[in-house]
Amino acid sequence: MSKNIKLMQGNEACVEGALYAGMRFYAGYPITPSTEIAEKSAELLPTVGGKFIQMEDEIAGIAAAIGGALTGKKSMTATSGPGFSLKQENIGYAMIAEIPLVIVNVQRGGPSTGLPTAPAQGEIMQAKWGTHGDHPVIALSPSTVRETFDLTVRAFNLAEKYRTPVMLLTDEIVGHMREKIEIPEPGELEIYNRLEPVEGETYIPYGVREGDLVPRMAAFGSGHRYHVTGLFHDETGFPSNSTENAGFMLDRMMKKVEDNLDDLIEYExxxxxxxxxxxxxxxxxxxxxxxxxxxxxxxxxxxxxxxxxxxxxxxxxxxxxxxxxxxxxxxxxxxxxxxxxxxxxxxxxxxxxxxxxxxxxxxxxxxxxxxxxxxxx
Amino acid sequence: MNNPIVEKYFRMDNLPHIWCPGCGNGIIMLALAKAIDSLGLDKDKVCVVSGIGCSSRAPGYLDFNTLHTTHGRALAFATGVKLANPELEVIVISGDGDASAIGGNHLIHAARRNIGITTIVFNNNIYGMTGGQYSPTTPNGDLGTTAPHGNIDRPFDIAQLAAAAGATYAARSTVYHANQMEKMIETAIAHKGFSMVEVISTCPTYYGRKNKKGSAANMIAFLKDSFIDVKVAEKLPEEKKAGKFLMGEFKKEEGVVEYTVAYESIIERLKK
CATH class of the missing domain: 3.40.50.920 (Rossmann fold)
Structure with a gap:
């Protein structure tokens, strides 16, 4: 079997990895140095029956991506510095509403408009603390083009597995440099899909079984009519002002990360x-x-x-x-x-x-x- | 004894709603349920999306796929839902502040795309949830807690704003004209493309009290006396239109290709 060897940019490898992982929805806004991710997604998604949309701003980009994810599609948005700042409120929304989503930040020189075409690693702390309130965070950072492919696949897998937004922190160097990459064959890398409601069981949108941390996720339109909100909610999904409930729900969300460190942490x-x-x-x-x-x-x-x-x-x-x-x-x-x-x-x-x-x-x-x-x- | 429409389309466990006595929002919410019933829509295929504010609490009471998003962003979330699954009937509920201030950009772009989303703006001319600050539709000269010396802003006409931005259906009604409003919502949902129904609601607690508009009933009577249909207005002499506001269907344009249909045609073309 001939190997699928290509010369490509990190940003292109990100899209290839996303499609390999099953991405079927992308919404974003053009920003240097991440734009190639939008361009490539626009080109390729309709060829696999997926959808791409260029929204009117960065906030709308992540909002639409969350909307897409709620219909059951694997969804992604990509941006750079200023756009990452603009997306922060809805990153928090995706965390509290437990939406699987991949957010790519091709880091560039900041603050503000800063140095749009120059590299930086300036959003390490923003990735963790950028959105208000306490919340679980998963962020990955690749060094090579091939690793950008692999970590994009992994970002989708973790987003699906833990029902939480996962951030891919690349930078202008990794995003724009070209390297030889061997694209894995289908089936070579593991692909994880979110757990859906069990047929015949009453669906409790934010309820988990004893010992579980991640609620099963129904797609909008699949017959399970439920409510999604950025307010603290109980296991039914409806808003709750109870401090006991808020503490319990946040604790469960934090534990999705804290109790799975061995699964989440990778280093070389x-x-x-x-x-x-x-x-x-x-x-x-x-x-x-x-x-x-x-x-x-x-x-x-x-x-x-x-x-x-x-x-x-x-x-x-x-x-x-x-x-x-x-x-x-x-x-x-x-x-x-x-x-x-x-x-x-x-x-x-x-x-x-x-x-x-x-x-x-x-x-x-x-x-x-x-x-x-x-x-x- | 409950209204069968309420029992069929509302989440009874979540009632009563949080709105103040005399608030007009419940009238609009019931009209929406009636319109959906008249159209015979499958509840599993209806998605109601809202932002933040008094009106944006409505989806929590409605038994569909419901999405209560961030302030101003309902249409952006809804655009993702509709494009990712066009078979869903997507309805956005938003307030005047949510839709035309913090969410104004999303409103004009959703209208421009002509994406098949129905937007119902509950326009009560004030920020109610935060306690009575002036909104983009508070009349010039009126009072709000952040306009203690009178509002110097000029108000938006939300229905006309949407029409000008490219909405292919744009209409306005009031909570007094409940039957007409229900028909408009029904027409808007059946319409293929972006549709806007602006409904003038009443906020006796903040807007009314601050501006000495009298009781909730007085405020609704004001809507009855002050709004005239755009078709009627065409035939009236100028002096009879003084001090009146226009309602009715401002725009109804058929045959403009709907956004998700246009996208599906790209997918079909690429298959060849």
Missing amino acids: EYMLDDAEVCIFSYGSSARAAKTAIDQLREEGIKAGLFRAITIWPFAEKRVKALAEQFDNIVVAELNLGQYVYEVERVVKGAAKVSHVGKANGDVLTPAEIAAKVKEVL
């Missing part, structure tokens, strides 16, 4: 076994970190890499262990210090945590990361 370790210093990175910056490690090792400095693939929830247990193993952890990220605070929170002084980063639109170079490593050693 590169040359860490014999290393004397740990570089902590993710996304495009981890590419520079790998090169920095190769160069440092040529100079006799044994550096290794911890690369977070799942950004949220945080790989707390593993990072704690790393803090026991290493005296120094150098966090390399394309911002002025975001994920480093999470590392510090978890490490709690057990290792020295340093930061190397910038937010001027430039890429983080291997030389800059290597220089920081030498400085702290």
Whole structure:
């Protein structure tokens, strides 16, 4: 069998991955550097019987995507910095209403309009805290074009499995660079579909069986007439002001993430076994970190890499262990210090945590990361 | 003893509703249920979507697929529902603030696309849920809690706004003219394309009290006396139209291709 090998951009791979996962609805608004995701979705979705719509603004983009998801379709929206800010209220809506949805943020230089064509990793904390109130968060960040494909599939799978919006945090580098990628054959990657109501059983829209955390989801039009709201609601889906109920419902939603850390958290370790210093990175910056490690090792400095693939929830247990193993952890990220605070929170002084980063639109170079490593050693 | 329409289409466990005594919203909600009954729609295939505000609580009481969204965004959510599953009859319930202030952009674009959604605006000329602030339809000179010295804004004509933006059906009625309103809603739902029915409602608690409009009954009597049908108005001399407001069907355009039909034709073309 001939392999399906292609040269493509990260943004194109995102759409290929989405279609592989079963995406049948896309709604969004054009914004650099994510626009190719909309363009490719517009081209390909109708060829598989799916639907694409360019909405009037970013808020409408995510709103329509949620509407599409409620009819039973796997649904996605993509954006960049300013659009990610605009979508925040409805991200919270998707969380409390438990809507499976993939939200791609191809990060660019901010704040505000910032540097539209330049890379950044500036929405690490916004992904977690951008929408108001406490809520569960799942966010993934790819480093390569192939990984963009794989993590888009994974984002859909997790969204379906946990009935929650999943964020894919790529950046301008990963989104726009072209790499050779082998597209998996159908069936090669696991595809997860949301659980639907059990036939013959009374459907309780937000009810779960003892020990379960994720309610089954009926599609609008399938015969189960129910109510969806952004207000706190009880298991019937109707609004409830009860503090006892709000506490119970939020606790269940948080546990969807907190009780499934092993399923959710993915990371890669590169040359860490014999290393004397740990570089902590993710996304495009981890590419520079790998090169920095190769160069440092040529100079006799044994550096290794911890690369977070799942950004949220945080790989707390593993990072704690790393803090026991290493005296120094150098966090390399394309911002002025975001994920480093999470590392510090978890490490709690057990290792020295340093930061190397910038937010001027430039890429983080291997030389800059290597220089920081030498400085702290 | 209950009205059989109420028993058939309302979620009885969720009643009574939260609206104030004298509020006109219940009249519109019942008219919608009656219109759906007259059309013989399958309850499983009706989706009612709303935003935030007093009127937007209506879907919680109605026994369909119901979606209570974020402030102003009902039409954007509804657009996703309708495009993803065109076999659903999608009806949006929105208030004057929800539809024409925070949601104004979605209103004009849904109208422009001519997507098959019926929008019913419960226009009570005020923000009721937050306690009486002036809205885009509060008359110039009237009072609101945020217009304590008189409103200097000029009001929107929501039905005409939708018509100008491309809605292929646009009409206005009032909660006094309940039978006419019900027929309009029925026509709007049956219409292929974007349809708008603006219904002038009454808010005696905030708008009425703030502006000394008298009792709820007085406010409804005002609607009876002040609104004239656009067809009647055409034949009236100018002096008889002074101080009156227009209601009726402002626009009814057939044959404009509906949005989801246009999209389906792309899918069909690509199959060849």
